[in-house]
Amino acid sequence: NAGVMQNPRHLVRRRGQEARLRCSPVKGHSHVYWYRQLPEEGLKFMVYLQKENIIDESGMPKERFSAEFPKEGPSILRIQQVVRGDSAAYFCASSPNPTYNEQFFGPGTRLTVL
Amino acid sequence: AQKITQTQPGMFVQEKEAVTLDCTYDTSDQSYGLFWYKQPSSGEMIFLIYQGSYDEQNATEGRYSLNFQKARKSANLVISASQLGDSAMYFCAMRLPYGNNRLAFGKGNQVVVIP
Numbered sequence: 001n002a003g004v005m006q007n008p009r010h011l012v013r014r015r016g017q018e019a020r021l022r023c024s025p026v027k028g029h030s031h032v033y034w035y036r037q038l039p040e041e042g043l044k045f046m047v048y049l050q051k052e053n054i055i056d057e058s059g060m061p062k063e064r065f066s067a068e069f070p071k072e073g074p075s076i077l078r079i080q081q082v083v084r085g086d087s088a089a090y091f092c093a094s095s096p097n098p099t100y101n102e103q104f105f106g107p108g109t110r111l112t113v114l
Numbered sequence: 115a116q117k118i119t120q121t122q123p124g125m126f127v128q129e130k131e132a133v134t135l136d137c138t139y140d141t142s143d144q145s146y147g148l149f150w151y152k153q154p155s156s157g158e159m160i161f162l163i164y165q166g167s168y169d170e171q172n173a174t175e176g177r178y179s180l181n182f183q184k185a186r187k188s189a190n191l192v193i194s195a196s197q198l199g200d201s202a203m204y205f206c207a208m209r210l211p212y213g214n215n216r217l218a219f220g221k222g223n224q225v226v227v228i229p
Contacts, residue, residue, distance in 0.1 A: 044219070048216055105158065108159070
C-alpha cells in the first residue's frame with residue numbers, strides 16, 4: 001500500500017543544467033499536484049494534472065518549467081537551465097478525485113543548484 | 115486570491131502541555147476546506163486534520179483538534195498533551211472548491227517541545 005513516491009529525494013545541479021523530478025501517485029489516484037517550498041516558506045501551488053492533461057498551471061513560472069503526467073508512468077516536473085533561485089523542495093501530492101478532502105503528499109525532492 | 119496567515123513566532127512548549135497554533139484566512143467564498151499539515155525536520159508533509167466550512171462541529175483527530183471560528187475566519191490547531199515528536203513546522207492550508215482542489219498554504223508555525 002505504497003503512498004506517493006518521489007525521486008530523487010535529493011538532486012544537485014549546476015546552473016544551466018536540466019532537472020527532472022518524478023512523482024508516482026498513490027495507486028489508483030489520477031490527480032497530481034506539484035508544489036514548491038522555498039526556504040523558510042510555505043508550499044506554493046505550481047501545477048495540477050490529470051492523466052495526459054494539464055488542468056491548471058497557473059502557478060508555474062512561464063519559462064523553463066514544464067510538467068507532464070503521461071498515461072503510463074510517473075508525473076514529471078522538468079526544469080530547464082536551472083538557476084540558483086530554483087533551489088527548493090518540490091512536493092508532489094495526489095488525490096483520487098478533485099473533491100477528495102485530503103491530498104497525499106510525497107516526501108519531496110530537494111533541489112540544490114550550485 | 116485566498117490568503118492564509120500564520121504569524122506566531124517560534125514556540126517552545128513543555129512536554130505534556132497543550133499548544134494552540136493560530137491560523138487566519140481570507141476568502142469571500144462560502145464553501146472551502148481548511149487543513150493542517152505537520153512537517154518534521156525530515157521534511158515530509160503529514161496530514162493532521164481537516165475542517166469543512168459547512169461542518170457544524172470542530173474537527174478532532176486524536177490529540178489534534180481544530181478550533182474553527184467561521185465568523186472570525188480563524189482555524190486554530192490545538193495539540194493536547196504535547197510529545198517530543200510533535201516538534202516540527204505546522205502549516206495551515208485552505209482549499210477552494212473551484213480552485214481545482216489546489217491548496218494555499220500559510221508560512222508555518224515552528225514548535226519545539228522541551229522535556
